[in-house]
Amino acid sequence: SLGEAGLLGGPGAVGWRLGLIRDYGFSGDIFDWMVANGRYPPDQLLRLVTYPFIHLGFSHALFGIVLLLALGKLVSEAMGQWAFTVMFFGSAILGAAAYAVVLDDPTWLSGAYPGVYGLIGGYSFVLWRRLEGSGPGQYRAFSLIAVLMGLQLIWGMLFETGTLWLAELFGFFTGFGLSFVLAPGEWDKLRALVQRR
Template sequence: MSDTDPEDRPDHNAAPVLPLPGLVWAMLLALAGTEAAFWAAAQGLIGGPAGTGWRLIAVERFGFAAAVQTWMIDSRQFPPEHMLRYLSYPLVHAGALHALLSMAFIAALGKSTAASHGQGALAVLLVVPGALGAAVFGLLTSGQGWLLGATPAVLALVGAWGWTQWQDPRKPHRATLGLIGGFLIARLAFGLLIEPTDIWIADLTAFALGAAMAPALAPGAARRALHRLRQR
């Protein structure tokens, strides 16, 4: 007989793939597919000679630039191809490592957020804070450089996760605040010391919005708000 503890034995009935919500898988596949296309083009497998410039072309077409927002405000023109940038810039990263880091955080935080708030709320948190973060970045930055990648969406999920942890009486609040504070300080230091532009503005804006939106998106929040209105 084996002395192996039953709890240590492998579960042959476990799912071969990490169980994630469908929306999280959709986001991960979109990011992975985009990076795969850039890699294949850079290797000359697709796109021909022009394939080596696909990432740069994608940045110019789908990335967010403060100068573009400034032009729209000054000219009072809001063409769809520029408005799309608020939603499309998270899909285009500066490189494969940048994309992989975003994917890792989205997988972990997306699963947690979907479990606590539902996939509808997760969709809102993945889109709205990042778009508004880009708008604030466009208003406050000097107008140089591009805003790329899903980091603002990740920070929005961090904010929502932090609110959820704070509401759980079983969680140590000091540890939660310490973890989030350390993450934000590291992000701010990285932005100030290494990044050539002020894209940390979009990240911190998205984090604040994620934390602020989490209570309103929590299950039963609309019902509770309606109940309060009726009592008044």
């Protein structure tokens, strides 16, 4: 941001962010090429875990950090730090992979949001379990994701936002799904359910 403002690095600093996105962002086209050719170069696979650290601007990074801190605290308190780490990176990786497989969008993916939405999935899972037995009230656990997706829809109608929100939605479903294994006591419930069948 300082380079783009001309305060650091001279004239060449204007392209620093684009260079970072090119070198560390996630490209659906590159992912499609890897799957089609059955070749997975480590430097290209690394993009699945580096793209959440590259943002499009200061405000894009700031909102991502605020959401990560708030939701990360909630999820790590409910499930533990290891579960938080697995959920964040698992949601970022699977959110990006699903984005590449489902869409043929050449737009590069960057930012922490698919991982953050995975944490929203984990948080929703915790609320869902807490409200278990309350009947229709249990679905209040999904109010946060409903509000966020509603805001995404309104924002998309006002401004051309593209399809990047789908990676976030895939991240949410990944985080929610991982909670069936990562949340305390859930692994035992899942194992007991499988043994009964």
